[in-house]
Amino acid sequence: MDAYDTGAEARRGADEPRAPEPAPPLPPPAPPAPADPRTGVAALSLRYQIGAALALAIVAVTVCVHLGMTFLHVAPANAVTKQHGRAIEDWVYPEFEQNWKLFAPNPLQQNIAVQVRAQVLTADGTVRTTGWYDLSAEDGRAIDGNLLPSHTQQNELRRAWDFFTATHGTDNRPVGLRGALSETYLRRIVVMRLDRDDAAGSGGSVERVQVRSVSTNVRPPDWSQEQVSDKPAYRELPWWAVSPADRVGGAR
Numbered sequence: 001m002d003a004y005d006t007g008a009e010a011r012r013g014a015d016e017p018r019a020p021e022p023a024p025p026l027p028p029p030a031p032p033a034p035a036d037p038r039t040g041v042a043a044l045s046l047r048y049q050i051g052a053a054l055a056l057a058i059v060a061v062t063v064c065v066h067l068g069m070t071f072l073h074v075a076p077a078n079a080v081t082k083q084h085g086r087a088i089e090d091w092v093y094p095e096f097e098q099n100w101k102l103f104a105p106n107p108l109q110q111n112i113a114v115q116v117r118a119q120v121l122t123a124d125g126t127v128r129t130t131g132w133y134d135l136s137a138e139d140g141r142a143i144d145g146n147l148l149p150s151h152t153q154q155n156e157l158r159r160a161w162d163f164f165t166a167t168h169g170t171d172n173r174p175v176g177l178r179g180a181l182s183e184t185y186l187r188r189i190v191v192m193r194l195d196r197d198d199a200a201g202s203g204g205s206v207e208r209v210q211v212r213s214v215s216t217n218v219r220p221p222d223w224s225q226e227q228v229s230d231k232p233a234y235r236e237l238p239w240w241a242v243s244p245a246d247r248v249g250g251a252r
Helices: 003-015 046-074 079-092 135-143 151-166 179-196
Strands: 110-121 127-129 205-217 233-236
Touching: 046 079, 110 135, 110 151, 110 179, 135 151, 135 179, 151 179, 179 205
Parallel strands: none
Antiparallel strands: 110 127, 110 205, 205 233
16 A cells, blocks of 8 residues: 555544444432421321311301301390200309390480398307498409409499399399399308408408499480489398308318
Protein backbone atom coordinates (compact mmCIF):
# COMPACT_ATOMS: atom_id res chain seq x y z
CA MET A 1 0.00 0.00 0.00
CA ASP A 2 1.46 3.36 -1.02
CA ALA A 3 1.06 6.71 0.59
CA TYR A 4 -1.95 7.51 -1.64
CA ASP A 5 -3.81 4.44 -0.46
CA THR A 6 -3.03 5.24 3.13
CA GLY A 7 -4.44 8.75 2.83
CA ALA A 8 -7.61 7.48 1.11
CA GLU A 9 -8.21 4.98 3.89
CA ALA A 10 -7.76 7.77 6.45
CA ARG A 11 -10.31 9.96 4.60
CA ARG A 12 -12.86 7.15 4.45
CA GLY A 13 -12.41 6.62 8.22
CA ALA A 14 -13.01 10.29 8.89
CA ASP A 15 -16.17 10.36 6.69
CA GLU A 16 -17.84 7.33 8.38
CA PRO A 17 -20.32 8.25 11.24
CA ARG A 18 -19.19 7.56 14.73
CA ALA A 19 -21.20 5.38 17.16
CA PRO A 20 -23.37 7.49 19.55
CA GLU A 21 -22.18 7.84 23.07
CA PRO A 22 -24.35 6.12 25.74
CA ALA A 23 -26.86 8.46 27.56
CA PRO A 24 -26.18 9.25 31.22
CA PRO A 25 -28.21 7.16 33.68
CA LEU A 26 -31.53 8.64 34.92
CA PRO A 27 -31.71 9.77 38.58
CA PRO A 28 -33.66 7.48 40.89
CA PRO A 29 -37.36 8.47 41.39
CA ALA A 30 -38.14 10.66 44.40
CA PRO A 31 -39.78 8.86 47.32
CA PRO A 32 -43.58 9.55 47.66
CA ALA A 33 -44.55 12.43 49.96
CA PRO A 34 -45.83 11.24 53.36
CA ALA A 35 -49.61 11.42 53.74
CA ASP A 36 -51.01 14.10 56.07
CA PRO A 37 -51.81 12.64 59.52
CA ARG A 38 -55.52 12.27 60.23
CA THR A 39 -56.98 14.45 62.95
CA GLY A 40 -60.26 14.71 64.84
CA VAL A 41 -62.84 12.00 64.38
CA ALA A 42 -61.05 10.73 61.28
CA ALA A 43 -58.11 9.69 63.46
CA LEU A 44 -60.31 7.32 65.44
CA SER A 45 -60.84 3.71 64.63
CA LEU A 46 -64.02 2.71 62.84
CA ARG A 47 -65.66 1.55 66.08
CA TYR A 48 -65.03 4.85 67.81
CA GLN A 49 -66.09 6.80 64.73
CA ILE A 50 -69.44 5.03 64.86
CA GLY A 51 -69.74 5.81 68.58
CA ALA A 52 -68.94 9.49 68.01
CA ALA A 53 -71.48 9.70 65.19
CA LEU A 54 -74.16 8.16 67.42
CA ALA A 55 -73.32 10.58 70.25
CA LEU A 56 -73.57 13.58 67.92
CA ALA A 57 -76.86 12.29 66.55
CA ILE A 58 -78.28 11.91 70.09
CA VAL A 59 -77.17 15.43 71.03
CA ALA A 60 -78.69 16.87 67.85
CA VAL A 61 -82.00 15.07 68.42
CA THR A 62 -82.09 16.17 72.09
CA VAL A 63 -81.47 19.81 71.13
CA CYS A 64 -84.19 19.69 68.48
CA VAL A 65 -86.67 18.14 70.93
CA HIS A 66 -85.80 20.72 73.61
CA LEU A 67 -86.24 23.64 71.20
CA GLY A 68 -89.53 22.19 70.02
CA MET A 69 -90.84 21.68 73.57
CA THR A 70 -89.80 25.21 74.59
CA PHE A 71 -91.47 26.68 71.53
CA LEU A 72 -94.72 24.84 72.26
CA HIS A 73 -94.51 25.90 75.93
CA VAL A 74 -94.35 29.62 75.12
CA ALA A 75 -96.58 29.49 72.03
CA PRO A 76 -100.29 30.35 72.22
CA ALA A 77 -102.68 27.47 72.86
CA ASN A 78 -103.06 25.24 69.82
CA ALA A 79 -104.07 21.71 68.89
CA VAL A 80 -100.64 20.26 69.72
CA THR A 81 -100.43 21.85 73.17
CA LYS A 82 -103.97 20.79 73.98
CA GLN A 83 -103.27 17.17 73.07
CA HIS A 84 -99.73 16.89 74.46
CA GLY A 85 -99.77 19.56 77.15
CA ARG A 86 -98.86 17.14 79.94
CA ALA A 87 -95.80 15.85 78.09
CA ILE A 88 -94.67 19.41 77.36
CA GLU A 89 -95.02 20.43 81.01
CA ASP A 90 -93.15 17.34 82.20
CA TRP A 91 -90.26 18.27 79.91
CA VAL A 92 -90.15 21.99 80.75
CA TYR A 93 -90.84 22.05 84.50
CA PRO A 94 -89.10 22.87 86.71
CA GLU A 95 -85.63 23.36 85.21
CA PHE A 96 -86.59 25.03 81.91
CA GLU A 97 -89.64 27.04 82.95
CA GLN A 98 -90.12 30.23 80.90
CA ASN A 99 -91.57 33.47 82.24
CA TRP A 100 -92.80 34.84 78.93
CA LYS A 101 -95.16 33.97 76.10
CA LEU A 102 -94.47 33.98 72.38
CA PHE A 103 -96.23 36.83 70.55
CA ALA A 104 -97.65 38.11 73.84
CA PRO A 105 -94.90 39.40 76.14
CA ASN A 106 -96.06 40.31 79.62
CA PRO A 107 -93.37 42.44 81.26
CA LEU A 108 -93.58 42.84 85.02
CA GLN A 109 -95.04 46.15 86.17
CA GLN A 110 -94.38 45.63 89.87
CA ASN A 111 -91.39 45.32 92.12
CA ILE A 112 -91.97 42.26 94.30
CA ALA A 113 -89.88 41.72 97.40
CA VAL A 114 -89.94 38.38 99.23
CA GLN A 115 -89.48 38.60 103.00
CA VAL A 116 -89.43 36.03 105.79
CA ARG A 117 -89.49 35.92 109.55
CA ALA A 118 -89.05 33.03 111.93
CA GLN A 119 -90.00 31.70 115.31
CA VAL A 120 -86.81 30.62 117.01
CA LEU A 121 -86.36 28.22 119.90
CA THR A 122 -83.43 29.68 121.82
CA ALA A 123 -80.82 27.83 123.82
CA ASP A 124 -82.60 28.62 127.13
CA GLY A 125 -85.90 27.15 125.87
CA THR A 126 -87.77 30.38 125.16
CA VAL A 127 -89.41 31.17 121.83
CA ARG A 128 -88.87 34.47 120.06
CA THR A 129 -90.05 35.89 116.75
CA THR A 130 -87.52 37.58 114.54
CA GLY A 131 -88.10 40.65 112.43
CA TRP A 132 -88.70 40.49 108.71
CA TYR A 133 -85.65 39.57 106.60
CA ASP A 134 -85.84 41.14 103.13
CA LEU A 135 -84.34 38.33 101.05
CA SER A 136 -84.90 40.14 97.75
CA ALA A 137 -82.94 43.13 99.04
CA GLU A 138 -80.10 40.80 100.03
CA ASP A 139 -80.00 39.41 96.49
CA GLY A 140 -80.09 42.94 95.10
CA ARG A 141 -77.08 43.95 97.17
CA ALA A 142 -75.20 40.84 96.06
CA ILE A 143 -75.93 41.61 92.39
CA ASP A 144 -75.26 45.35 92.55
CA GLY A 145 -71.79 46.02 91.19
CA ASN A 146 -71.19 42.33 90.43
CA LEU A 147 -70.14 41.90 86.80
CA LEU A 148 -70.91 38.18 86.86
CA PRO A 149 -73.78 37.54 89.28
CA SER A 150 -74.74 33.92 89.71
CA HIS A 151 -77.95 32.38 88.45
CA THR A 152 -78.88 31.63 92.07
CA GLN A 153 -78.57 35.26 93.10
CA GLN A 154 -80.66 36.46 90.19
CA ASN A 155 -83.38 33.85 89.88
CA GLU A 156 -83.62 31.28 92.70
CA LEU A 157 -85.82 33.27 95.08
CA ARG A 158 -87.83 35.01 92.36
CA ARG A 159 -88.60 31.77 90.52
CA ALA A 160 -89.52 30.03 93.78
CA TRP A 161 -92.06 32.78 94.54
CA ASP A 162 -93.43 32.71 90.99
CA PHE A 163 -93.72 28.93 91.25
CA PHE A 164 -95.69 29.28 94.48
CA THR A 165 -98.10 31.93 93.20
CA ALA A 166 -98.69 29.98 89.99
CA THR A 167 -99.77 26.88 91.95
CA HIS A 168 -101.82 28.59 94.68
CA GLY A 169 -104.99 30.62 94.76
CA THR A 170 -105.42 34.00 96.39
CA ASP A 171 -106.38 32.16 99.60
CA ASN A 172 -102.90 30.52 99.59
CA ARG A 173 -104.37 27.07 99.08
CA PRO A 174 -102.61 24.80 96.58
CA VAL A 175 -104.17 24.36 93.17
CA GLY A 176 -103.20 21.14 91.42
CA LEU A 177 -100.63 18.50 92.22
CA ARG A 178 -97.63 20.82 92.15
CA GLY A 179 -98.83 23.03 95.01
CA ALA A 180 -97.22 20.96 97.75
CA LEU A 181 -93.97 20.81 95.79
CA SER A 182 -93.86 24.61 95.45
CA GLU A 183 -94.44 25.05 99.22
CA THR A 184 -91.60 22.69 100.06
CA TYR A 185 -89.30 24.36 97.56
CA LEU A 186 -89.99 27.88 98.87
CA ARG A 187 -89.80 26.80 102.53
CA ARG A 188 -86.41 25.13 102.11
CA ILE A 189 -84.99 28.17 100.35
CA VAL A 190 -86.05 30.60 103.09
CA VAL A 191 -84.83 28.26 105.84
CA MET A 192 -81.46 28.02 104.09
CA ARG A 193 -81.32 31.82 103.81
CA LEU A 194 -82.20 32.27 107.48
CA ASP A 195 -79.45 29.86 108.42
CA ARG A 196 -77.04 31.86 106.27
CA ASP A 197 -78.09 35.04 108.12
CA ASP A 198 -77.72 33.27 111.49
CA ALA A 199 -81.28 34.19 112.41
CA ALA A 200 -81.47 31.54 115.15
CA GLY A 201 -78.37 32.75 116.94
CA SER A 202 -75.99 30.66 118.99
CA GLY A 203 -77.61 27.42 120.15
CA GLY A 204 -81.02 28.30 118.70
CA SER A 205 -83.07 26.61 116.00
CA VAL A 206 -85.71 27.84 113.56
CA GLU A 207 -89.00 26.10 114.35
CA ARG A 208 -91.48 27.93 112.10
CA VAL A 209 -91.26 30.42 109.24
CA GLN A 210 -93.66 32.87 107.65
CA VAL A 211 -93.20 34.30 104.17
CA ARG A 212 -94.74 37.43 102.70
CA SER A 213 -94.42 39.47 99.55
CA VAL A 214 -94.38 43.25 99.27
CA SER A 215 -95.52 44.46 95.84
CA THR A 216 -94.96 48.04 94.72
CA ASN A 217 -96.13 49.36 91.38
CA VAL A 218 -93.49 50.62 88.99
CA ARG A 219 -93.99 54.33 88.42
CA PRO A 220 -95.05 55.18 84.85
CA PRO A 221 -92.81 57.47 82.80
CA ASP A 222 -93.27 61.23 83.09
CA TRP A 223 -94.94 61.51 79.68
CA SER A 224 -97.61 58.93 80.59
CA GLN A 225 -101.02 59.94 81.93
CA GLU A 226 -101.42 56.63 83.76
CA GLN A 227 -102.08 56.88 87.47
CA VAL A 228 -100.95 54.05 89.76
CA SER A 229 -100.92 53.66 93.52
CA ASP A 230 -97.58 53.97 95.26
CA LYS A 231 -98.73 52.08 98.35
CA PRO A 232 -97.21 48.61 98.79
CA ALA A 233 -99.48 45.58 98.79
CA TYR A 234 -98.73 42.73 101.20
CA ARG A 235 -99.47 39.04 100.83
CA GLU A 236 -98.75 37.03 103.96
CA LEU A 237 -98.62 33.26 103.93
CA PRO A 238 -99.50 31.13 106.97
CA TRP A 239 -96.83 29.94 109.35
CA TRP A 240 -95.05 26.78 108.22
CA ALA A 241 -93.45 24.30 110.59
CA VAL A 242 -89.84 23.49 109.72
CA SER A 243 -89.13 19.78 109.40
CA PRO A 244 -85.69 18.16 109.74
CA ALA A 245 -85.62 17.71 105.94
CA ASP A 246 -86.00 21.49 105.51
CA ARG A 247 -82.88 22.31 107.47
CA VAL A 248 -79.49 22.71 105.89
CA GLY A 249 -77.94 19.26 105.65
CA GLY A 250 -81.17 17.69 106.94
CA ALA A 251 -82.54 14.29 106.03
CA ARG A 252 -83.97 13.77 102.56
